[in-house]
Amino acid sequence: MKYRRCLLRWPMNSGTKYHGWRGHMKMSFEKRRLHPLGMLLIAVKMIKDMALPLLALLASQVLRQALSSWTIMLAVALVLAILVMVALSWYRFTYSTGDGVLLVEHGVLVRNKIVIPRERIQSVDFNQGILQRLFGLVSVQVETAGGKKPEVVLTAVTRREALELRQMLMPSAAPDDHEPQAELGLHKDLPLGYLLLFGVTSGSGLGVVLAVSSGLWATLDDIGLETKVIEYYQWFVEHGSTVALVAFLLVFIWLLAVLGMVLKYGGFRLTRTGDRIQMVYGLLHRRQVSLPVRRIQALRLSEGLLRQPWGLVTLQVESAGYGPKSAEKALLWPLIRQSDLPRFLQEFLPEFKSEAERGHSSFEVKSPGGAINEVPLRQLPPGTRIRYVMRALLPSAPVAALLIVWLYHIGFAYPLLPLALPLVFMVMGLWNHRDAGWGLRGNMLSIRYRVFSRTKVIVPRRCVQSLTISHTPFQHRAGLATFNLDLASEARFGLLHISASDGIELAGWLESQHQTPQASIRKHF
Structure with missing residues (x-):
């Protein structure tokens, strides 16, 4: 048998002693299987994974007029083998709960057993595909702290069983959006x-x-x-x-x-119930994601090139426990006007108000372009503009030269057209410098930067795991520095070419936080 020992670490204060699999199997578990529709879902997944090469092979045989009886028999045998494997996979897949753990057994040739203690479970999310919605079923994804992907996926269980499972594994989880209790929390639907x-x-x-x-x-x-x-x-x-x-x-x-x-x-709905935020969305494949507010490490406000002129932003969150595997996990609200953002944050994420603003009813908004100034930003030193321009210009110049040579070689009518590429990158460098900045207010740090989209990140001081302030010899001569901060969610943010005095101020801001002694500061001056 094959065991997932990484999931068998028990908390020291749980009072449970673990003596290997023999002692563990003495626990009382009521084994359950997936809904029979799970066989169809498994078959669809296997066929989908194999469809492209099979279709390519079949099409090539038909086009070459080489389709023989042996080819047909081989295809039929392959389909029968898939059906048998699907049935065995469904029959051998069982799950059960008991003594504060989730036990999953699966595998046809190699038997796998997964034990997840309830204390390690970070989320129990629901998904619904088209077939699952037709039969009133859901797919349950169980994730643990720091996992790069769900540890367990139950592809087809009834909604009632899914709710019971989530309540057993996460008693403090928010109620389902289809339950009457969900109406007690705040909710907001995305307009069409x-x-x-x-x-x-x-x-x-x-x-x-x-x-x-x-x-x-x-x-x-x-x-x-x-x-x-x-x-x-x-x-x-x-x-x-x-x-x-x-x-x-x-x-x-x-x-x-x-x-x-x-x-x-489609059908995006955001719900805040207690200390959990829940996002439900999708017209064909319905997804449900639940996040504990205490695990939100940072708020990200993104303004795309087409959205910035209209004052529209997308809200994302960095959450500890889910890992960096999926940007979709971070989507809090697809699109909102900047003028509506203060009220939205006041209702759904009041935790992201700084200590200096706890007594106010809303964030401060004052900018000609409608930008959010809940944390006032400091611009970079004016002398760093040329550094941003050269940083963007230098990589594009060799590329433009190679393109010009290639266009001359093929006889293109406008071989000097790639000369516009360095100009575009130079403008992007100026743009990046203009939008870059940082600011402090109370326990909140705000960082703004641009690659293509302009992004502002708001980070509470308690969520900073480490802060690194460094400089190159060229920066040292100019009195500049670079800072980077790391979060528990493995995300990293920072800025190039801030003044050295600003770097010292940032280090002092983090050192003044006594509630997070685990945060580390590295200064290389």
Whole structure:
């Protein structure tokens, strides 16, 4: 048998002595199996994982007119083997609870046993796919502290069993959004207009569509259909306009990206009940994520290039216990106007008010562009502007030179066009310097920076695990420094080229916190 010993560490104060698997198996457990629909879900997952290579093989055989009876028999045998493996996997998968632990056993050829003490469980989240929603089932994900992925996934259990399991493993968990008790907490639904605007102004969905498109083209190349696509393209160029084709493809891809974001985040609802925040979203695949407020390490406010002119921000949180595996875990609210943000934070995250603001009803908002100034920001020294410009300009210059040589080689009509690339990066460097800044107010630290989107991070002092202040010889001569801070969620934030005196002030701010003696400060001056 194969054991997950990493999950068998018991707390010293639990009063439970662990003497290996023999002593553990004496505990009383009522074993349960997944809903029979779980077999279908397992089969769908296995087929989905194998679909692309199988389809490529089948298409290549058909196109080459090499489809024989042996090929058909092999395909049928493979399908039967998958069905048998699915049935055995479902039958051998059991879960049970007892004596404050969750016990999961699974595996056909190799038997695996996972024991998770209740004290180590950080979250019990629910997901619902299309088939699960049709049959009133949910998928339960159990995560432990610092896990990079869920330790246990129960793909098909009834909602009642899922609620009972979560209540047993996490007695303090917030009630489900479908339960009447959930109405006692604060809740907010994302309007349809903001959902569409979130999809229109989001660049992440476009990246997914482009990645899928490149994978599809690689598949067409493998099965020999790329020549057909090229022929259609050449025919369209001869009888139409290349500009029109490119415009059509861009609009089509953009609409697909918008549709994907709407399906993914449709029906977004945020609920605050007690000390837990719950996010529920998804039109086809319904997801439910629950976060303890005490584990939120930082609040992240992101303004994309298309959202900043309209005063729109996306709210994300850094949470300890989930690990950096999923950005979706961090999404607190997809889109909100900056003018509405103070009231929103006052209702759902009043913990992120500084000590100096505890007596006020809302955050301070005063900026010509509507920027949030709950923590006033200090700009970087003016002399550091050239450093930001050169940092952005130097990597782009060799790339532009190589592109010019290549365009000359292929006989492109405008070979000097890549000269615009360093200019674009130079403007980005100026932009990054203008938006960079930091500020302190009470127990709150605010950091603002830009890569493409402008991002502001608000960090309570109690959540800082370590602060590093360092400088290079060139920075030392100019009286500058770099600071980086680390959180328990493994996130890291910092700024380049702050003044050395500001670095000393930041170190003093953290040293004055007596409630977090585990936080460390490293100063290299």
